[in-house]
Amino acid sequence: MNRLELSGRLLELGPLRHTPAGVAALEFKLVHESELEEAGVKRKVQAEIGAIAFEAQARLVAGRPLGSAVNVQGFLSAKSRRAKRLMLHVTNIEFVEGE
Template sequence: MSAQLLERGALRYTPAGVPALDATLQHAASVVEDGRPRQISFEIKALGIGAITQALGALALGQEAEFSGFLGQTRNGRGLLFHITHLVAHPMPANAL
């Protein structure tokens, strides 16, 4: 999924001592549904655990990247959480600095 990093929490550690980083991602795209174009946009809560926290921590807020992972439940079981397992950052545009 291509998305921008909207928010990033502070690096924390699980009880087992594994690094974890909470984030919020924003995805926007043009898709075709039933033969008609449609614009979609959504925000999703995300979590990186382990080695991926280094790459996630290096992203600038607003930077776009390609994220891979899987969906799971939030801690309270009342929503979805995107677990990031891989990311490839897109370069920041020169005018964004």
């Protein structure tokens, strides 16, 4: 299984671009902060992850202000066939209003 759900804030936002096949694509970076329990001990978690969204999800993110709170769902994969850097491929994004 390869499924990831993550809450966070938009940290960096690239330009909306199009792939050679004409598919809208947008790369962005999320920062996540939370407090979780691990081995019976509370732990503060902070992480940054690169993400990419396509088509409707890419257009939804484009132009949003940095710092916007989001909940995302997707899967982990290499950025591309040649670039093996791990990226979150976003399949659904929801903006959390009021945060």
